[in-house]
Amino acid sequence: MNRIKVLRRIAAPATLVIAAMAAPALAELNMDKYGKSCAMCHVSGAAGAPKTHDVAAWEPRMAKGMDALVASVKNGLNAMPPTGLCADCTDEEYAALITYMASPE
Numbered sequence: 001m002n003r004i005k006v007l008r009r010i011a012a013p014a015t016l017v018i019a020a021m022a023a024p025a026l027a028e029l030n031m032d033k034y035g036k037s038c039a040m041c042h043v044s045g046a047a048g049a050p051k052t053h054d055v056a057a058w059e060p061r062m063a064k065g066m067d068a069l070v071a072s073v074k075n076g077l078n079a080m081p082p083t084g085l086c087a088d089c090t091d092e093e094y095a096a097l098i099t100y101m102a103s104p105e
Contacts, residue, residue, distance in 0.1 A: 047079035
């Protein structure tokens with residue numbers, strides 16, 4: 001099943017349009033980078049980080065658009081340091097990681 005069909009099946013209508021627009025530029029999800037860079041805060045919700053797969057927590061963030069979310073990761077936001085602890089991630093990898101975390105399980 002291609003990425004767009006999966007997103008249509010699982011995404012809330014408000015986030016579907018954003019995810020579908022970003023889909024062509026998404027890199028394959030690198031679970032190693034997620035585990036080393038994102039999971040330590042996004043699994044537990046440390047320091048106010050939205051938890052992975054908590055669609056309700058991610059919905060207002062996704063509404064800002066993927067470009068704004070990637071910029072927040074690159075520049076840091078609140079307790080999240082610049083690059084979100086993934087100094088070697090590309091913009092496409094950040095987008096794939098964000099999409100994964102914002103999606104339902």
